[in-house]
Amino acid sequence: QNLFDVHSISRSSSNLENTLQQQRSRRSSGGHDTPTSFAFERSPFVLTPKPSVYEALRNTGAIAVLESLEAQLKEKEGEITLLQSEISDLERTRESMARELVNLSTINEKLQEQTQNYPILNEQYKDLERRYDALLTMYGEKQEEADELRLDLADVKTLYRAQMSLSDSYSCRLSIYSSLEKLFLPNPTIPYPSHIYIHGNNNTGKSTIIKYALNKHNHTILWFDCREIYSLNMFYNTFISLLSNNTNPTMKNFNDFIRILRDVSIQDMNNVKKKKTKSYYFVVLHHIELLLNYDTTGHLLYLLFKLNELTLGYFHHSLILIGHQPFYQLSQMNQIEAELGVLTPITIFVPAYTRMEIVTILQNILTRMNYSFVFIFLKFIKCVLIFIVVHLSRRTLYDYHRSLYLIRT
Known part of the structure; x- marks a missing residue:
């Protein structure tokens, strides 16, 4: 279209030039186009003005x-x-698309390199799956054998303990045992003692005698080994979990513990009314000194003695403390000694074994073992071998999981 406009302009200019030349030629020829009647001679000295280009264009309509x-x-x-x-916008878009194409091409190349090893990895994965299934089968078999051996070992322990009566292994503790048996003997007219403190050196048979005396009368025992407790909150949660199977909220202090213990005791009493039986607990705290070390207030021992009063009498129990120090040498006694009053527990001291008592105990054990020792020894060897096999199978299973994880990553 631009070329057409240029050609039309050039044609119009050429037509204008032709028209001007014709007019000039007519004027120079002396006016042959005019009629003869109007002819006259012009003076050679008078000049005729030439029309301008603008006037010529205006006259022709080219403006x-x-x-x-x-x-x-x-x-x-x-x-x-x-x-x-x-x-320019399309060029910028083309450049951005070119860069995106380059990035996608690079990613595609990497993916192609990774997919080249996929068949090999798939075969390795299937092989590991087969080995894993075989190991699981073997592990299940060994686990069943280990469970059976644990049951056999429990039977052997029961048989051994049945053969070993208290009079044989603790013949020098009969007086202490008789005192505890009188305290724990059920009597509808005489209540159980509220607090008992038993102390003595290590390995003197304190916990064994208490367990034997309580189990003889089938009492409900809440046993706490304070060596396995690492904070007061852990003690509170463990205490409540032994009483109730329901999930309880987290206890942050002793007040929360008392509140939840009272609620659990009330619920237990409601269940007792239906069953027409009364729940009574013997709470045993072994290694009480370790638990008192976690108490920063210094009043935990006093609060434990007042547990029946704090729960409004809903929690029926007897508190048995087992320690190494005498009662009045405990870490918190200097703060609560004046407040105890009637809460002072019954104190029983268990002395250390003498040489003659140790010899007597060993002689009683050896005379009672007879052929049961050989049977127990063989069972023990069998259990050790099974446990070794189970440990090796677990180690193999762990190596397998590790190799499977490395292959996947």
Whole structure:
């Protein structure tokens, strides 16, 4: 279209030039086109003015054509500018698409490299799965054998303990045992003692005698080994968990413990009314000194003695403390000694074994063992072998899991 406009302009200019030349030629020829009646001679000294290009164009109507051409030219220039901006935008889009294409090509190459090893890894994974299933089968068999051996070992222990009566292994503790048996003997007219403190050196048979005396009368025991307790919160949670199988909220202090213990005791009493039986607990705290070390207030021992009063009498129990020090040498006694009053426990001292007592105990054990020793020894060897096999199978299973994890990663 631009070329067409240029050609039309050139044709219009050429037509104008031809018209001007014709007029000039007519005037120079002396006016042959005019009639003869109006002919006259001009003076050679008078000059005829030539018309200007603008007047010639105006007379021919070319001004309108030029203005329209100029407007079209400006419009075309605007269109050219717009098209140039669109071209620059398309070039930028092309560059961004080119970069994205390069990135996708790089990712595609990496994925192709990874998929090349997929068949090998798939075969290795299937092989490991087969080995894993075989190991699980073997582990299940060994676990069943270990469970059976544990049951056999428990039977052997029961048989051994049945053969070993208290009079044989603790013949020198009969007086202490008789005192405890009188305290724990059920009697509808005489209540159980509320607090008992038993102390003595290590390995003197304190806990064994108490367990034997309580189990003889089938009492309900809440046994706490303070060596396995690492904080007061752990003690509170363990205490409540032994009384109730329901999930209880976390206890942060002694007040929360008392509140939850009272609620559990009330619920237990409601169940007792239906069963027409009364629940009575013997709470035993072994190694009480370790538990008192976690108490920063210094009043835990006093609060334990007042547990029945704090629970409003809903929690029926007897508190048995087992320690190494005498009662008045405990770490918190200097703070609560004046407040105890009638809460002072019954104190029983268990002395250390003498040489003659140790010899007597060993002789009683050897005379009672007879052939049971050989039977127990063989069972023990069998259990050790089974446990070794189970340990090796667990180690193999662990190596398998580790190799499977490494292959997957």
